[in-house]
Amino acid sequence: MATANGTTQEVFIVDDDGAVRDALRLVFEMDGYQVTAFPDGGSFLAAARTRTPSVVVLDVHMPGRSGLEVLQELGPHYGAPVFMISGQGDIPMAVEAIRQGAHDFLEKPFDADTVLTRIREAIEARTRKASQKTGELILAPFTGEDQLTPREREVLERIAMGASNKEAGRQLGISPRTIEVHRARIMEKLGARNTADLVRIVYSDVRRN
Structure with missing residues (x-):
């Protein structure tokens, strides 16, 4: 039920x-x-x-x-x-x-x-x-994060943790195709050419801090 x-x-x-x-x-x-x-x-x-x-x-x-x-x-x-x-x-x-x-x-x-x-x-x-606790996030601060919506931030967290579109969609309760939409939007906002670029952008600031 x-x-x-x-x-x-x-x-x-x-x-x-x-x-x-x-x-x-x-x-x-x-x-x-x-x-x-x-x-x-x-x-x-x-x-x-x-x-x-x-x-x-x-x-x-x-x-x-x-x-x-x-x-x-x-x-x-x-x-x-x-x-x-x-x-x-x-x-x-x-x-x-x-x-x-x-x-x-x-x-x-x-x-x-x-x-x-x-x-x-x-x-x-x-x-x-x-x-979850308010403001509980997996990622540390990184350059460009202020450009992302809360949903895009959630999707990026899953991508950075290595989740596939299907896995990320299941975790967030959305379809893999919608994950693709968010992924494309995130890459556009952060100037990333591919997933490897996204991971480098996210974690490069962490290594410098």
């Missing part, structure tokens, strides 16, 4: 397609989640102001406010991980959403087991992070 501390976990689904909402509702409810579905961004945002679910599944393309616009209005500090729903042609938009704070994205067509696994991993990763 999808519970934490004896409380049923809730999933918010935001999609203008009723068939998609119904299919996802069935998948999550069969796994024990409580589900609240919204046909548009406005109704979701109204609910999000008063309560925070365990996770949000948000469609990229919707009439009126797009998923990206809803994400921007939601803000980067919302208390639940946000998964963007995207078709193959929407991947660039989904990548942009990740850069703006989305947790991950789910590609159509959906596989129920994959969706549930990704959601469980996201919730578990968030629970682990909440149990």
